[in-house]
Amino acid sequence: PDLTAYENVEMPLLYHKISQAERHKRVMKTLGQVGLEDRMHHKPSQLSGGQQQRVAIARAIAYNPEVVLFDEPTSALDPRLTGEVLDVMRKLADEGTTMVVVTHEMDFARKVANWVVYMEDGVIVEEGPSKEFFSQPKSEKTMAFLHMTSSDYVI
Numbered sequence: 001p002d003l004t005a006y007e008n009v010e011m012p013l014l015y016h017k018i019s020q021a022e023r024h025k026r027v028m029k030t031l032g033q034v035g036l037e038d039r040m041h042h043k044p045s046q047l048s049g050g051q052q053q054r055v056a057i058a059r060a061i062a063y064n065p066e067v068v069l070f071d072e073p074t075s076a077l078d079p080r081l082t083g084e085v086l087d088v089m090r091k092l093a094d095e096g097t098t099m100v101v102v103t104h105e106m107d108f109a110r111k112v113a114n115w116v117v118y119m120e121d122g123v124i125v126e127e128g129p130s131k132e133f134f135s136q137p138k139s140e141k142t143m144a145f146l147h148m149t150s151s152d153y154v155i
Contacts, residue, residue, distance in 0.1 A: 005031065005047065006040040009058045016063065030058040034088045050081030054088055061097065068092070070101040106149045110134050118142050 009030055013023045031037045034054040044052050053073055060068050074082040086108050093099060093112045103109060109116060117127040126139045137143045
């Protein structure tokens with residue numbers, strides 16, 4: 001909480017043998033990727049929840065990892081801030097970043113995922129290519145879940 005967005009993104013890079021100039025270049029690039037270069041001097045308390053999540057994403061991708069893991073990255077965000085974070089993740093997917101995402105955002109998964117694993121009570125119920133998973137689910141549990149989470153579902 002005491003570090004600026006810039007310092008938060010730079011932190012993991014300090015542990016690698018990277019010159020200060022290269023660190024600065026990577027931090028600025030990743031803050032740009034998540035749309036926060038103009039907020040680089042702000043501390044977390046000065047950022048919205050969505051902006052804080054985007055700083056965390058920038059920190060995770062600054063060292064160009066092979067895979068980025070996301071565990072419910074939008075769970076504590078309102079719909080507008082959720083959209084901001086999902087837009088960044090969608091851009092990463094479009095750029096070829098491999099991501100493993102735990103999410104309840106089925107519309108996002110439908111649009112972005114290549115492969116889906118549906119779990120219930122810690123057990124894999126169904127898995128497969130995204131298009132098949134959403135258009136031709138094989139399991140009754142998967143069908144029920146998809147029906148319940150569809151955007152036309154009315155409470």
